[in-house]
Amino acid sequence: MIIDSHQHFWQLSRGDYTWLTPKLKTLYRDFSPQDLQPYLEKSGIDSTILVQAAATLEETQFLLGIAKENEFVKGVVGWVNMEAENAPVLIRHLAQNQYLVGLRPMTQDIADTDWMLTPHLTPAYETMIELNLTFDALIQPRHLKNLKILVERYPALKVVIDHAAKPSINTHEFEPWASQLTSLKENKQVYCKLSGLVTEAGKNWSYDDLKPYMDHLLYCFGTQRILWGSDWPILTLNATYAEWYTLCRNYISQYFPTGLENIFSGNATQIYGL
Secondary structure, eight states: OOEEEEEOOBOGGGOOOTTOOGGGGGGSSOBOHHHHHHHHHHHTOOEEEEEOOSSSHHHHHHHHHHHHHOTTEEEEEEOOOTTSTTHHHHHHHHHTSTTEEEEOOOGGGOSOTTGGGOGGGHHHHHHHHHTTOEEEEOOOGGGHHHHHHHHHHOTTOOEEEGGGGOOOGGGTOOTTHHHHHHTTTTOTTEEEEEOSHHHHHOTTOOHHHHHHHHHHHHHHHTTTSEEEOOOBTGGGGTOOHHHHHHHHHHHHHHHOGGGHHIIIIIHHHHHTTO
16 A cells, blocks of 8 residues: 555635635645546555645544545544644544544744744643644744754654655755754654655756755654655645656665655554554
């Protein structure tokens, strides 16, 4: 089984995608399971993890409904207001749905870099740990120091870094991103998605642009804690589904052949409890 650990669907008429505007052109339309399925079939992808794209409970319920109706969606990473006094109640309610595998606050959009460390989030983190839910870290390099503090504060919290924390590949900025990511190497509950790199590299990206960043991800997390994801349809701004999958598959096959099963299936199965 091959698992795409990170993809999205959205329906514009729902009206809660604050980031999704006409300026994004090709992304400013509905994306449904019927749109993705041909690409999955072409690349031989069996299953996906569907990830939230709006900071509302309503969107999470919308995604859980999609998972129920589409067999290839094996799990949903949703959203909840982790700051709410009743956050534990909300999380428990969502977790009654078998498809909920994790939660993702839209940390990159929060101005306060220290937000993830604020004490009033403690009940939410503790509830996630109790329910074995994964914390998807939608972060930027500015958050990596705090993520290190967070995972040491909650060593039982399962964490997946989305899109390698979005390094500035288009400007070839490697530090301090690389050193800060290395600092998480020994925190074994932290996994990282091999996803989103072509978005950060810009339209004129090349394999040579991406390779140093992929090399560093594998150095930090090894084949046991990297999981492949497409980030479709955002991916399509700079690449096709097949291009990204083939590039990653060829890279892993060449340099880490014994890790193919883990990166393209096993690690997602383990961290999300599929």
